[in-house]
């Protein structure tokens with residue numbers, strides 16, 4: 001989690017990652033100007049549409065102050081979309097793909113239930129599978 005020193009822009013870096021089942025993802029708030037959350041798309045998280053695999057317990061870091069961190073271990077293959085509670089509508093969202101080695105295709109979630117600024121914030125499944133960790137071009 002990071003952002004400009006004046007807080008005018010915030011983002012997850014990387015905002016797309018590819019891991020294998022059983023690996024752990026850790027978010028660290030490296031933004032000196034803002035608190036952030038890493039919150040899975042799910043009904044229990046502020047009534048959001050579910051965008052994590054069926055059967056997985058939705059995660060929510062709650063607010064992380066500068067220097068604080070949160071981690072989850074993801075065992076089930078699939079797409080895990082998450083957002084930052086205060087900055088979702090600023091496009092602060094991210095995507096984790098959990099895939100067995102060699103898997104090259106996943107069914108994406110329907111777009112209709114999210115606003116365009118949010119959808120535009122996600123890296124594509126194809127890019128994550130092709131390039132691994134994805135970083136925004138500019139801060």
Ligand SMILES: [Cu+2]
Pocket residue numbers: 010034035036037084085086087092
């Ligand atoms: Cu945030």
